[in-house]
Amino acid sequence: MTHPLRPRLEPVQSHFRAEEPAGPPPAPPPLRPALAHALRVGLTAYRELLVILVPTYVAVTLLKHSPALPWLTAHLSPFMGHFGLPGAAALPMVLGLLLGLYAAVAALAGLGLAPGEVTTLALMLGLCHNLIVETGLLMRMRAHALAWTLVRVGTAAALGALLGPWLAGGKP
Amino acid sequence: MSPLAQDLVGGGLGMLLRIFVILVPIVAALDLMKSYGVLARLRRPIAPVLRCFGLEPASADPFVAGIVFGLVYGAAVIIARVREEGLARRQVELLAVFICMGHALPEDTLLFVAVGANGWIVAGVRLLLVLVVALVVRAWRGGRAGPAAAGRVATGGAPGAAPASP
Numbered sequence: 267m268t269h270p271l272r273p274r275l276e277p278v279q280s281h282f283r284a285e286e287p288a289g290p291p292p293a294p295p296p297l298r299p300a301l302a303h304a305l306r307v308g309l310t311a312y313r314e315l316l317v318i319l320v321p322t323y324v325a326v327t328l329l330k331h332s333p334a335l336p337w338l339t340a341h342l343s344p345f346m347g348h349f350g351l352p353g354a355a356a357l358p359m360v361l362g363l364l365l366g367l368y369a370a371v372a373a374l375a376g377l378g379l380a381p382g383e384v385t386t387l388a389l390m391l392g393l394c395h396n397l398i399v400e401t402g403l404l405m406r407m408r409a410h411a412l413a414w415t416l417v418r419v420g421t422a423a424a425l426g427a428l429l430g431p432w433l434a435g436g437k438p
Numbered sequence: 439m440s441p442l443a444q445d446l447v448g449g450g451l452g453m454l455l456r457i458f459v460i461l462v463p464i465v466a467a468l469d470l471m472k473s474y475g476v477l478a479r480l481r482r483p484i485a486p487v488l489r490c491f492g493l494e495p496a497s498a499d500p501f502v503a504g505i506v507f508g509l510v511y512g513a514a515v516i517i518a519r520v521r522e523e524g525l526a527r528r529q530v531e532l533l534a535v536f537i538c539m540g541h542a543l544p545e546d547t548l549l550f551v552a553v554g555a556n557g558w559i560v561a562g563v564r565l566l567l568v569l570v571v572a573l574v575v576r577a578w579r580g581g582r583a584g585p586a587a588a589g590r591v592a593t594g595g596a597p598g599a600a601p602a603s604p
Binding site for chain 2: 294295300301303304305307308309310311312314315316319320323324327328330331367368371374375379381382384385387388389391392393395400403404406407408409410414417418421425429433
């Protein structure tokens with residue numbers, strides 16, 4: 267926390283924090299130390315993300331190559347009817363939940379689903395995707411990661427059950 | 439090289455590089471804008487909107503970064519803000535609503551529109567849901583984060599936040 271640049275940047279920070287407009291604004295800081303500080307903040311942010319991104323990426327990649335995905339897909343397909351979706355939609359669903367939206371869209375393209383069914387999937391997966399990595403990031407943010415993940419899954423399921431059958435009815 | 443190893447090494451390094459190339463400039467540019475007081479001016483117009491949800495002005499850029507660029511970048515800006523400005527815990531929790539449920543709204547919607555979804559429904563319903571959840575969370579635990587509390591928290595290190603600068 268004690269960085270040689272800190273004292274120089276401090277007056278600007280206090281100006282930014284004050285809600286009331288102060289009299290004369292403080293002089294702008296010299297460019298070079300400000301740039302160095304910005305770069306340092308950027309690199310620190312990157313390093314702090316790596317701590318969570320690397321392990322979750324490894325976990326997701328291992329999962330992608332494991333037999334867990336086809337197993338899960340097979341077991342989820344009977345439930346797709348609740349969302350007005352055909353059983354085949356379980357594949358993009360599982361890929362989206364665990365790997366990410368790009369994997370889901372790639373799998374979806376070949377299925378030939380109706381526009382309403384794609385809309386249902388988009389709604390559900392938009393709320394709730396890439397859960398392994400994103401739960402890790404929430405943890406790193408020090409938010410209530412598990413609670414938020416449950417809220418996401420819950421709202422996605424509720425939304426799918428509520429709107430899915432209507433959307434599959436051929437409306438949009 | 440087996441497909442697994444290829445995915446792990448090649449894909450992993452690609453991802454790390456891609457995030458580096460996008461993240462470091464975003465966070466550095468925001469910090470630079472903060473140093474020169476530009477950020478404070480940019481935050482002002484959306485401050486009233488944020489206040490409706492109990493968010494203080496310092497939460498503006500993590501909010502925008504999360505919605506526009508995605509969770510990874512929003513999270514990075516939040517972590518940086520907690521460290522640099524002592525963003526309060528309640529703010530982080532409220533931001534999590536938006537960043538968790540509404541992140542990368544434009545990108546996600548367009549991605550599915552490209553394969554045939556109805557973008558208006560997807561974006562509209564998601565937006566509505568985020569607003570509802572945010573108001574619920576605010577009523578539930580952020581009720582006191584009104585203008586008075588926002589002003590107080592913004593002026594100094596909040597309890598339990600990152601150590602304030604000397």
